[in-house]
Structure formats: C-alpha cells, structure tokens
Amino acid sequence: MSHFSTSPLGWLKALLAPLMLATLAACATPFNADVSRFASQLPAPQGQTFAVIADDPALAGGLEFSQYARLVEARMAQLGYAPAASAADATLIVRFDYGVDKGRERVRSTGFADPYWGSWYSPRMGYWGGRRGYYRPFGYARYGAWGYGWYDPWFDNGVESYTVYTSGISLKIDRKADGQRLFEGKAEAVSTSNRLQHLVPNLVEAMFTDFPGNSGETVRISVAPEKKRGN
Template sequence: MKRWTIAMLMAVSTVLLGGCATGTIRSSVTAFHEWPATLPSKSYVFERTKEQNDSLEYRSYENLVRNELARLGFEEAPASVKPALKASLSYNISSRDVREVQPVVVHPYPYWYGPAWRGYYRPFYGPFYDPFWYAPPVVEQRVSQYTLFTRQLKIQLAEMAGGKKLYETTVVSEGTNSSLAAVMPYMVRSAFTDFPGPSGVPRRVELKLEQ
C-alpha cells in the first residue's frame, strides 16, 4: 500500500509539473517559398490597403515586421529608390468557448483525520501508526470553462516587378490572452525564425515571454 501511494503521488506531481506551461507563447508556423539562391537587392516597401494605411494598430505591427526584416539584412527603400520587393501583412483574432472535464486525484481525508473515538487526547498519528494514512486517493471530475483565442498572422514577400510571390508564411497561436497586441511581437518573431526555412513544413515555435 505504501509503495502504491508513493507511486500515485509521484504521478500526480508529474502531471502538475507538466501542466506548468505558463510563460511561453507557442505558435504553429508554416511557410511556403521559392526563395532564390541570391537576390540582386534586398530593398523593399510595404504594400498596404486603404484600411491598413489608416490604422495605427497596423502600423505598430508593421514596425515589428520592419525590425525583423532589418535583422535579416533587408532594407526599406526610400521614396526615391525603386525597391526590388514588396511586403504585406494581415492578421485576425477569433474566439470560442471551451469546456473541459478532467480527472483530479483527491485524498479522501487528510492524514490527521481519524474516527471520533480517538477523542480529545488522541496521540499524534504518522504514516507508521495511523491506519488511515494510506487510504487510496479518490478521483473526481472537475469541469473548467474558459474562452480560447486563436490569433493568426500572415506575411508575404513578393517581387515588385511582376508581383511573383517569393515567401508567404502563416502563424497561428492559441491562448487565453485576448490582447492581440501583447502576443503579436512573439508571432512576428516566430514568422521569421530560421528564415526562409523548409517550404510547406509546419513547425512549432516556442518563445519565452519577456518580463
């Protein structure tokens, strides 16, 4: 009985530790590309819709993409220079209600609990003296309800002349945070992780949240 109880406690601890996945943003990233071995120029401009051009939120996310492109050696072309590439991005967020039923291991009573006949002057009972210490735990069903948000980001790089697409990536991230602005920096970084990466191969990118 003692060995069984210890094994069960270890299993419960493992489940609890495995569930502590806070502090990270996980994204599913899929990129399709026909990236050339060499590019004559890495100059680019952003191509915006009218709605995007009037959106402060969009411009904030555009700056995130601009920083990542600069890290990869791309240069935003000034107005006087004809760029070789054009970049575009779009994003959205949706939500759905989730209901989960999970088994939870609960001890039927704590170690200090005992029958009433022990009385006021009952002695201390430890694992080697209390016959109720090793009682098997009880599995209860716990119901949890929450809203799950799906955040999606799409980024494209295409040739300015002719509009041939060279790179397009889709980033999908799910979580309980409803703020797209809070998650977007990590999604943009995930979009360009190992750029250009394998074409058409879904990847899982995990980034630690910065304090």
C-alpha cells in the same frame, strides 16, 4: 461564524485571485506557434529594398497596423534587407496581416460538484465580461470575445469554464518588378489571451525564427517569455 469576508470587496478579491494567478503563470510560459512557410527564389538581401503594406486594405493607414508593421520591418532589416522610403521605391513588397478569432469555450472538471452553487456559466448568461468581435476576410477578428473562466476553490462547482482563442499572422513577399510571389507564410497560436498587443509580437518572432525555413514545412516554434529573450 465564518472566517471568510462577506464584503463585496472581499468576494471580488476571492473571485479574481485565480484569474490573476493564471495570468501570471501564462506570462512565465513559452509562447507556442505553428508556422508554415513556402519560399521560391527569395533573393539575397544585397541591393534589395522592401516596404511593408497591409494585405487587408481595411488596415492600411491605421495606427495599430503601423505599430505591428514596424516589427516586421525590424526583422527584415536584421536579415539585411533595406527599408525603402515608400512602396513605389521598393524592390520587394511585403504584405502583412494579423487577427484573432472570437474564441471558443472549453470546460473541464475540477472535482467535487456543489449542488447548491451549481454552474456559474450557462448559454443564456454568456461569458463574464463578454465582448463579441467580428470576422474579417483573413479569418480572424481584431477584437474577439473577452473572458476567462474562473474557479473558486471555496465553492467548487465541479467544472471550470474558460475561453481559448486562435490568433494568426500572414506574411507574403512579392517581387515588385513582375509581381512574382517569392515567399508566403502563416503563423498561428492557440491561447487564453486575445490581446493582439501580446500576440502579434510573439507571432512575428515565430515567423522570423530560422527564416525563411524549409519550404512546405510546418513547424512548432516556441518563443521564450519576453524577460528571458536575449539571455
């Protein structure tokens, strides 16, 4: 008699256990982002005010955008720039955008293949829990396909399938008086998560690390896990 549980709850726990372990491991590892920045005569903070607006008009006024815009506002304030009451009162206009793509599948071998169980994934079946997203002009989608590959060590089918996503933010700073572009930068990351609530704060952190950086340089910036920041 098999010692494995045959109840639906038992099987569900067995299937979700590897996913839970992978999620916990991801939370303990640094967040890596590639950051490209270009600056031209960015003024000293003294006497400068700013307002953060949506670079994509479709995001303007949204609660989600407002939440992420506050992260940018906080970092600008830390640099010494003063938030303006409105864009009309600001000397600097900060244009901000963010997004994540639909994701792409990756498959890797896990060892012995069981011909009885076969592969759990096929193009016809799609992703477990798949939810398709949509693209925006910035090149990302606010909501991408959700899905992680899982691996059952009891019935090894020889392959492990999982989804990776590319997320990114865009930051542009213009002088309001004449519209001159003073700074522009992009931060991008590849991860197994498409949760913007997790991705955007990390990308903003990477963007403002050693800000404004060396113009024309792309650097890999590692952001410490949230619990380790400030230690």
